[in-house]
Amino acid sequence: xxxxxxxxxxxxxxxxxxxxxxxxxxxxxxxxxxxxxxxxxxxxxxxxxxxxxxxxxxxxxxxxxxxxxxxxxxxxxxxxxxxxxxxxxxxxxxxxxxxxxxxxxxxxxxxxxxxxxxxxxxxxxxxxxxxxxxxxxxxxxxxxxxxxxxxxxxxxxxxxxxxxxxxxxxxxxxxxxxxxxxxxxxxxxxxxx
Amino acid sequence: xxxxxxxxxxxxxxxxxxxxxxxxxxxxxxxxxxxxxxxxxxxxxxxxxxxxxxxxxxxxxxxxxxxxxxxxxxxxxxxxxxxxxxxxxxxxxxxxxxxxxxxxxxxxxxxxxxxxxxxxxxxxxxxxxxxxxxxxxxxxxxxxxxxxxxxxxxxxxxxxxxxxxxxxxxxxxxxxxxxxxxxxxxxxxxxxx
Numbered sequence: 001x002x003x004x005x006x007x008x009x010x011x012x013x014x015x016x017x018x019x020x021x022x023x024x025x026x027x028x029x030x031x032x033x034x035x036x037x038x039x040x041x042x043x044x045x046x047x048x049x050x051x052x053x054x055x056x057x058x059x060x061x062x063x064x065x066x067x068x069x070x071x072x073x074x075x076x077x078x079x080x081x082x083x084x085x086x087x088x089x090x091x092x093x094x095x096x097x098x099x100x101x102x103x104x105x106x107x108x109x110x111x112x113x114x115x116x117x118x119x120x121x122x123x124x125x126x127x128x129x130x131x132x133x134x135x136x137x138x139x140x141x142x143x144x145x146x147x148x149x150x151x152x153x154x155x156x157x158x159x160x161x162x163x164x165x166x167x168x169x170x171x172x173x174x175x176x177x178x179x180x181x182x183x184x185x186x187x188x189x190x191x192x193x
Numbered sequence: 194x195x196x197x198x199x200x201x202x203x204x205x206x207x208x209x210x211x212x213x214x215x216x217x218x219x220x221x222x223x224x225x226x227x228x229x230x231x232x233x234x235x236x237x238x239x240x241x242x243x244x245x246x247x248x249x250x251x252x253x254x255x256x257x258x259x260x261x262x263x264x265x266x267x268x269x270x271x272x273x274x275x276x277x278x279x280x281x282x283x284x285x286x287x288x289x290x291x292x293x294x295x296x297x298x299x300x301x302x303x304x305x306x307x308x309x310x311x312x313x314x315x316x317x318x319x320x321x322x323x324x325x326x327x328x329x330x331x332x333x334x335x336x337x338x339x340x341x342x343x344x345x346x347x348x349x350x351x352x353x354x355x356x357x358x359x360x361x362x363x364x365x366x367x368x369x370x371x372x373x374x375x376x377x378x379x380x381x382x383x384x385x386x
Binding site: 099 | 205212256260291297315321323324351
């Protein structure tokens, strides 16, 4: 018999995005993202100099992966670029039925890239107060910080929605968000398979 | 074949709780809540005087009730009491598998009552920045405004989670939130079946 889950609550600071409680914290550094940036030389150059900056972290309230339960958390992406590509998360495809997800921007500026398994790719802006709905078919998700400050956002997803990072690692995203003349633009990813 | 859903975004004002877009707006007046307050005489007294105040409204972004999709919206409960019972929503049980729900307080003060089908009842505080997790077993939900101002909160739920209002109408909630010496207290509901 599964353990009974109890209701609980915590505080989200609407200014900083800090959570008063979380049961999973993950920090992702450049060395964890070797194959996730298009400019492999820029990555290697930093790492061989001994630079391994933190790119993003997430603080999650994860429930057991059971149909009907929901998980949520806050992601913080530091500002910066690797080559001309803005800092971003690895990205994932959801693997199970419950793939819809809600993103709520808290601070900073960026984009959510959304991709279907057939490679169709679109984006939605992320900024304070912006709520993005991602339907099940658009279940490839990557967030990109294009601003000068941290990009911080809340995500809510179904606890059994699963995360496939491997496909993204192998195939990449169809689009990249890069700086051109000081502004973010979306370009095709020549490495996309 | 079902219609393909597209990603979309909108703005949530973190101060007022206003949404820049919604596809369902519902206003609930006292006359819609006749059997949902314990003091039936207080309800009738107001209605016979021609008073039929707005008690709460909700602004929802509803997705089709399909496994995996998510719906969300903002609820606004006006301050006030009927007899000594604070203004509240009808309340619902979720009827389908995906019954987990997230509540995020935006402004005001109140409580979320949570009830199991066996009548077990508990509560979590609702206030600005408070995030409440409701697991599937605790799928009876009612929100209560115990403050002097509007209680405004965001809810995120699975689009196929279904709402059963009839059981609440017939049986009520096991607990009521009433004013005693100027403060909210939870008491047993003598009408609860």
